[in-house]
Amino acid sequence: MQIGIVGLPFTGKSTLFQTITKTLLDPNELSKSEAHQAMIKVPDARLDKLTEMFVPKKKVNATIEVVDVVGLQKGDSGSTQFTGNFLGKVKTNDALVQVVRLFENETVPHPDGSINMMRDINSFETEFILSDLAILEKRLETIKKQILKTQDENLKRELPVLEKCYEILQTEKPLRDANLNKDELHILKTYQLLSVKPMLIALNFGESQIKDTGKYLEELVKNKLGPNTKALSFFGQIEKEMADLPEEDASVFMSDYGITESALDKLIREAYDLLGLQSFLTAGEDECRAWTIKKGMTAQEAAGEIHTDFFKKFIRAEVVSYDDFIETGSFAKAKELGKWRLEGKEYIVKDGDIISVRHS
Ligand SMILES: Nc1nc2c(ncn2[C@@H]2O[C@H](COP(=O)(O)OP(=O)(O)O)[C@@H](O)[C@H]2O)c(=O)[nH]1
Ligand SMILES: [Mg+2]
The missing domain is CATH 3.10.20.30 (Beta-grasp domain)
Incomplete structure (x- = not known):
């Protein structure tokens, strides 16, 4: 499974990436327009317990690949623009984590000049929809010609699905929330559309906002969340600082701040839920291991x-x-x-x- 971290510039994407992958990127590396990828071990208390009991030669956690997708730039027109680099990286992701900035930080300007959760989420969504519309528009043109020429049955089955999706997108709705069935999703797969990918909205709060997170999550649920969108809150700056500490110290700090669950734990739980995943275990003296499968x-x-x-x-x-x-x-x-x-x-x-x- 591969998860892509996306969002506007300076929202805390790389901060989140470093926190959950427990890597520290060189600031010079971070400013490059290349994506960073890493595997994360899926924390699993059950696997920990089995490992204690069996004392195996090897313990293997389930893993997820995380990509810090760079390449989203602020265009002159005032809208965001997806570069080829960005699209190339996002295409293969199974789910997207969109980081949305709520922290205030005067030294780090927001590209739109102010903090506004719904505006940022909607403008990002619009970009996804426009990108998908462009792909479908091109495809619809060629598929109609192909059908006239070949009368191919597969193409004839494909056409109404593409038309349906095109219409949904024209109403400014992302495809992920359109309740598409298995066959429709299968047909769409080749086109690697963006708005069809399950989405996790990760709200990045500052230290002074820990008590306010519920309010924003509620607003989001009211405004936005469809069946394949989920939301969580995290505290980029604080959690990144704690990622360097030994685990025990980190959890003491976390509870001092009133943070009950780490970004990593939340992200994995929600991503599993969103993608309909679960784990089973194998246990023995040679190896204890967690495996990720579809429910x-x-x-x-x-x-x-x-x-x-x-x-x-x-x-x-x-x-x-x-x-x-x-x-x-x-x-x-x-x-x-x-x-x-x-x-x-x-x-x-x-x-x-x-x-x-x-x-x-
Ligand atoms: N105060 C504060 N600053 C943050 C937080 N998260 C990120 N930043 C800062 O915002 C800047 C951009 O963060 P980065 O993770 O590189 O953003 P990216 O462009 O989305 O990858 C960095 O200087 C971070 O230190 C946060 O939660 N609070
Ligand atoms: Mg970054």
Whole structure:
């Protein structure tokens, strides 16, 4: 999974990137118009606990790739402009995190001269919509010609979907909130449109605003949030400073400030939710590991995530839920108490299942 951090200049994108990836970028690096990428380990208390119990040779967290997408510039016309560099990077992202600035900082000018949450979000959305409209407009022109020439059935199926999306965009609505079905989304995939990507709006607050975050989140929910948009608050400056501290000191500082959850934890929770993801676990003396899968995946599909061979040669999955495992304390005890199950390939994996795949 890949998540792109986007937003207007000076909103705190690179600050957030450095905080959640625990990297420190050279200021010279930061000013370059190149994207920065890093893998983050998905924190998972259940995996930590299993690691304590099994003391395995290896512990492997699930990972997410994060991209600090640079390349959005303020055009002379007063509107933002997406450069080719920006579009190239965003295209492949599974979800976008849009950082919106709420902190005041006189030494860092806001490109529009003032702090205004809804204005910034809407202007960014408009850019996404315009970019998608341009792509669809071109495509609609060629696809109609192609159909006349070839009478191709696939193209005939594609055309009404593209027309429908074009109309939605013309009403200034992003495609992510248009309740498109699976087939429609599949057709759109090739065009790598922007407004269809699930979006996480990350409001970046200053130190003095910690108590005000609820008010802004409420306003956002009222104005904006569709089914594939979510919002969270974070405190860029403070959290970046804490990222350098040992974990225990950091959590003491955080609670002193009244920050109950880190940007990283919030971001991952919301991104999983937005993308319909969950984790299952594998545990043993060699390795304890967390795996990310789509909700609704079967045991066989989950086994395929571990190894393609496991999909083909799947026989059964041994399953214990994490809670049952902790309660009983071992696989043997779980078995004895009837909490250990053998499931077939159609079994729908649940979040936190500890799984061992039996294969031929
Ligand atoms: N006061 C304050 N300054 C911040 C905060 N987040 C970022 N900044 C400052 O704003 C400037 C731009 O931040 P940066 O992360 O580089 O923004 P980007 O252009 O969106 O990548 C830097 O000088 C940061 O130190 C914040 O939460 N509070
Ligand atoms: Mg930056």
